[in-house]
Amino acid sequence: MRVKPCSPPALLLLLLAAGNTFLATAFFIPDRPSTNATARRSLFFPSTFDEADQRFQISPPHQFIQAGPNDHRGPCPGLNSLANHGFISRSGVDTFLNIIKASNQVYRMGVTASAAAAVLGLFGGNLLDPTLPISIGEPPDNVGLTGILGGILAPPSGLTNTHNQFECDASLTRCDLYICNDSHTLQPKYLQPLLDLYAADSNITNSVAIVSKHHANRIADSIANNGLFFFGPVQMIVGAFTALQAPSLFANYSAEHPEGIMSVEGLMSIYGATRHPDGTLTWTRGSERIPDIYYRRPGALLYQWDLPVLLPQLLEMWALYPETLSLGGNLGQPNTFFPLDLGAFTHGAYSLDDLRQPDGLNLICFAYQLVQILFPSLLGNVNDLLATVLTEVGQLTNGVLGTFVCPRTMGSVDMSVLDKYPGWVKSKTKKGIL
Ligand code: HEM
Numbered sequence: 001m002r003v004k005p006c007s008p009p010a011l012l013l014l015l016l017a018a019g020n021t022f023l024a025t026a027f028f029i030p031d032r033p034s035t036n037a038t039a040r041r042s043l044f045f046p047s048t049f050d051e052a053d054q055r056f057q058i059s060p061p062h063q064f065i066q067a068g069p070n071d072h073r074g075p076c077p078g079l080n081s082l083a084n085h086g087f088i089s090r091s092g093v094d095t096f097l098n099i100i101k102a103s104n105q106v107y108r109m110g111v112t113a114s115a116a117a118a119v120l121g122l123f124g125g126n127l128l129d130p131t132l133p134i135s136i137g138e139p140p141d142n143v144g145l146t147g148i149l150g151g152i153l154a155p156p157s158g159l160t161n162t163h164n165q166f167e168c169d170a171s172l173t174r175c176d177l178y179i180c181n182d183s184h185t186l187q188p189k190y191l192q193p194l195l196d197l198y199a200a201d202s203n204i205t206n207s208v209a210i211v212s213k214h215h216a217n218r219i220a221d222s223i224a225n226n227g228l229f230f231f232g233p234v235q236m237i238v239g240a241f242t243a244l245q246a247p248s249l250f251a252n253y254s255a256e257h258p259e260g261i262m263s264v265e266g267l268m269s270i271y272g273a274t275r276h277p278d279g280t281l282t283w284t285r286g287s288e289r290i291p292d293i294y295y296r297r298p299g300a301l302l303y304q305w306d307l308p309v310l311l312p313q314l315l316e317m318w319a320l321y322p323e324t325l326s327l328g329g330n331l332g333q334p335n336t337f338f339p340l341d342l343g344a345f346t347h348g349a350y351s352l353d354d355l356r357q358p359d360g361l362n363l364i365c366f367a368y369q370l371v372q373i374l375f376p377s378l379l380g381n382v383n384d385l386l387a388t389v390l391t392e393v394g395q396l397t398n399g400v401l402g403t404f405v406c407p408r409t410m411g412s413v414d415m416s417v418l419d420k421y422p423g424w425v426k427s428k429t430k431k432g433i434l
């Protein structure tokens, strides 16, 4: 039996259409991300301040309450904190739209960026429920789906169990799944080096650079220690995207520092970590907390964390630390990294150098074309209607990008190129959805 959700895909379409309109505006910024690093950096730090708009007052019913053992919490500190304050359900299971809304309203993550993340989050969500609920952690226990799962669908897995769909290797503070058998618990041994990088740059002149360096170090660590390390195109983009959320969304955009300072205090609070007098770090599940005095990003569209900010940040990361573009994976043993042949994967449409072009156009074209190719086919197995809608969204995107003339078109990708990576193959076999 198939249950076809009706209204949410329409909402999804609207939302993504709105996002696409915004995407269009991203390309009309006069100062596009450029090879001039000063000009590029000016795009990712806000320059305005508005006390009333940005001071984020926490009051009941949004006071911090530590999550209980039955509440779902997972690999994303941002979503965990939203749940610990009741901006999404404190249970940790909430709808697709509420998750996007809360990310936008509390942290000023732009609607395009949060919709893109939430669409990926659907890999862990319940596609049979018309409100598209997603558990931000472990699988929800009360979904009542037994009986209607006809072998097509895996039960909703929760974000925690989306390895290589969303959750990926070389995260800032989480362990690789195939090293620890746990990729959602914060590991103090990975948070510490990030704090050390901060301590070494007391002025915090460019927090994007600091996090980029940590991301590069984490990739090197995975290559050296995880025989099943996998860093395909989706993982490369997700890894960079989530890493950049820390300096962009955890930072404190106060009157003194309208450009935003990612203070160690704020970082520790939102990550839910504690530093003890002897210097050791600990983390307690369910304790991610929005700082009592916290100034969020300005609300104006161009200052929210969306494509006009994210693109130059990505290009900065890749310019400073080209190893963060290490597409590929290990071949079963540590230190057997074998680069992905992007040309073969994209049937000749893109090379790595194409993605690094300073105006970011190839990058955005590649990411959008990849989503158009991957999503209809992956979700098509699950729900024909959602697949149709996503295909329509894809066409819509094409229209928008068409006016900018994507330098290349990519008609399909060769997924079999990924099968030489045992970490990818292992994550593929345990899932119903792929
Ligand atoms: C639509 C909303 C969102 C979804 C679906 C989402 C989902 C995720 C997932 C699945 C991961 C794990 C990725 C990995 O394995 O590295 C992640 C990581 C992360 N997310 Fe989110 N997220 C969302 C919004 C946010 C927001 C609003 C923030 C910031 C306030 C945030 C900050 C982060 C950070 C910093 C990481 C990296 C964690 C680490 O490894 O230390 N996310 N997110």
Ligand SMILES: *[C@@H]1O[C@H](CO)[C@@H](O)[C@H](O)[C@H]1NC(C)=O
Pocket (backbone or CB within 6 Å): 036, 037, 038, 039
């Ligand atoms: C780079 O951009 C900055 C700020 O926009 C500008 O002042 C500077 O002259 C530019 N440098 C070059 C070499 O174009």
Ligand SMILES: *[C@@H]1O[C@H](CO)[C@@H](O)[C@H](O)[C@H]1NC(C)=O
Pocket (backbone or CB within 6 Å): 181
């Ligand atoms: C990995 O973790 C899962 C979930 O916590 C558990 O059921 C399983 O037994 C663990 N496997 C190993 C090899 O530790």
Ligand SMILES: *[C@@H]1O[C@H](CO)[C@@H](O)[C@H](O)[C@H]1NC(C)=O
Pocket (backbone or CB within 6 Å): 200, 201, 202, 203
């Ligand atoms: C911090 O900034 C000050 C003034 O701009 C400069 O003198 C100092 O060298 C900087 N310190 C570091 C560690 O970058």
Ligand SMILES: *[C@@H]1O[C@H](CO)[C@@H](O)[C@H](O)[C@H]1NC(C)=O
Pocket (backbone or CB within 6 Å): 252, 254, 255, 256, 263, 265, 266, 291, 293, 294, 295
């Ligand atoms: C944010 O900035 C304000 C004003 O300077 C300061 O009082 C507050 O402690 C800062 N919060 C964090 C988490 O750094």
